[in-house]
Amino acid sequence: MSEALLVLEDGRTFRGEPYGAVGRCVGEAVFSTGMTGYQETLTDPSYHRQVVVQTAPHIGNTGVNDEDGESSRIWVSGYVVRDPSPRPSSWRSRRSLGDELAAQGVVAIAGVDTRALTRHLRERGAMRAGVFSGPDAALPVPQLLDVVRSAPQMAGSALAEEVSTERPYLVEALGDRRFTVAAIDLGIKSMTPQRMAERGMAVHVLPASSTLDDVLAVSPDGVFFSNGPGDPATADDQVALLHEVLDRRIPFFGICFGNQLLGRALGFGTYKLGYGHRGINQPVMDRTTGKVEVTAHNHGFAVQAPLDGEVSTPFGRARVSHVCLNDDVVEGLECLDVPAFSVQYHPEAAAGPHDAGYLFDRFADLMTDARDGKDA
Structure with a gap:
């Protein structure tokens, strides 16, 4: 043989x-x-x-x-x-x-x-x-x-644009359209816009190289940054775009790579984990509710942020909202003065578990609150 x-x-x-x-x-x-x-x-x-x-x-x-x-x-x-x-x-x-x-x-x-x-x-x-x-x-x-x-190291590698869509496409809402979302594809999984569509979100999936003008062209109620490969320290263009989104107070939700980029936008550093989190059995505590979720992970980098207390950032106060119970790695961030949050793990988790599916509802609530604030 x-x-x-x-x-x-x-x-x-x-x-x-x-x-x-x-x-x-x-x-x-x-x-x-x-x-x-x-x-x-x-x-x-x-x-x-x-x-x-x-x-x-x-x-x-x-x-x-x-x-x-x-x-x-x-x-x-x-x-x-x-x-x-x-x-x-x-x-x-x-x-x-x-x-x-x-x-x-x-x-x-x-x-x-x-x-x-x-x-x-x-x-x-x-x-x-x-x-x-x-x-x-x-x-x-x-x-x-x-x-x-002789192969390149993962640290320092910019890979998101290698896996991103070349041209925009639309995933229409299932049932009545309640919101429009601009999703920056940094390596997006197909189940992510599907989970949003199930909640009445029409999702415009945009290339990783998109500018603020590209985002605003779809008149979004919210902006989403997806998961993706590579070192978040290389994603300067996407961090700059996120700065503009936060400046305009457009509701933001990020998953995985998107969480790391929100961390960078808030002024936190990122670092490479020893061997990463990859699997569908990782325990995470949601500090907002005190509940422990069993979650799906795939990340080799993480955000370096204080685990306790509120931190002043260029966009107001922020805090760590989720933490991994295995090793205290930051698993989520929440802004308190602008409408933005993110998680390091995968609430779309097509293979399961589905403990974290509520995060898409939280994104919908954020967009509803922003819309109500404009109408007030």
Whole structure:
């Protein structure tokens, strides 16, 4: 049987079998703890230029369907699994996961001790990696290690515009239109405008390079910044746009990358986590209600802000509204003097859980309050 090789930038290697496409790929090795939702993970643009390790041992059980993708393609650079299902078993399945990976040219490796690999990444941190199969797997490891170490680091990478839509499009409200939202696509998942549409929001999805004039052209009741890949410290143009949105007191909601950019706009720093949060079982406390939510995460960067008390910012007072109960990472921000808030995790969470779906209602309430204030 042919062999595949996973090479980490610190020199550790894992041998396995080719899965998906045959060839080579490089990216940042990260692990995701979700036991379901692998199709949503693969098609999430936030995983652009990452080699995703699934900690759940059995992957591919339900195959791939035509409904659950979060975008039109697979975005991961490479994929690492332990025990792929030899055949899918679901009435919704249209093809196997291995066939889908191969069809989209995604190089993957199976038969890896993903428990040992995950423990290594937890101890050493996320790092660059390469998956090599076919003739490449027979090359000397030092040569493959040079390939891995020549790949760009995630820190300092500007990737949002690489995954953003090239032209605007509209997701119409379901039922009566109550609001119009300008959504800046930094790597948006398809379920996000769907969740807004369910609440009567018509969503104009705009490219990451959009200007204030582009935003105002759709006469929005609110502005949304999506999730996305890369280092938030590189997104100066989007932060400048957000400054203008906040100056005009247009209601704002941000998710994931959008949370990090709100943090930057308020004057906070951002930093890279050791190995990030990726999975669908992360406990977060909403400090507004005191409730604990089980949430979906995919982020390798976070906002550096004081966890307690109110902080003065260029846009008035702000505070940390949500915090991760595993490690006290900032998971949400709330402005007290302008209509803006954000969360680091994913309330749209197509694969679940759905504990945080109320945040879209909170956005609707923010736009209602702003409209009522204008009418008063």
